[in-house]
Amino acid sequence: MDERIKANVLTVTRLGRTVDESLGYFRVALGLYYLKGLMTEEALDFKKLDREYNRFIYQSVGKGHSITSVLQFMSGEKVLPVLQAPRFQEAFHAHCPEVPAETIPFLLSLNLGVAKNISGIPAEGPLHDWIERQKEQKEQKDQKGAAPAAGDL
Numbered sequence: 001m002d003e004r005i006k007a008n009v010l011t012v013t014r015l016g017r018t019v020d021e022s023l024g025y026f027r028v029a030l031g032l033y034y035l036k037g038l039m040t041e042e043a044l045d046f047k048k049l050d051r052e053y054n055r056f057i058y059q060s061v062g063k064g065h066s067i068t069s070v071l072q073f074m075s076g077e078k079v080l081p082v083l084q085a086p087r088f089q090e091a092f093h094a095h096c097p098e099v100p101a102e103t104i105p106f107l108l109s110l111n112l113g114v115a116k117n118i119s120g121i122p123a124e125g126p127l128h129d130w131i132e133r134q135k136e137q138k139e140q141k142d143q144k145g146a147a148p149a150a151g152d153l
């Protein structure tokens with residue numbers, strides 16, 4: 001976890017209007033960076049990676065939080081108000097370009113799948129529904145963009 005990522009996450013966090021909103025922004029921004037970092041072919045040392053994230057979390061928001069609790073937050077219904085907040089969306093896209101908007105549903109789906117495997121509980125509910133709607137919207141957008149123009153074959 002480099003200093004740029006830390007600065008980006010803290011910038012997004014500061015744009016929350018309340019303590020709770022800021023904490024939600026922090027959790028989602030950091031969690032998305034964490035999940036994005038898992039998308040590599042390199043071998044990962046999860047103990048080291050989690051230690052780095054947990055140290056940053058402790059230094060930023062204090063005790064009582066960990067990367068595990070961040071990922072748990074991101075696998076539940078409580079993440080939706082953050083994801084759907086226009087202010088969060090604008091802040092995240094402006095300050096966290098390393099995590100493209102179109103990858104967010106995939107990253108959340110990945111996290112939800114892991115949570116399902118650990119808990120044994122089916123990945124259903126409002127977050128799953130939101131992810132599916134995002135996928136459908138992307139497919140519709142892709143189809144419209146791929147449709148041949150008049151006169152094209």
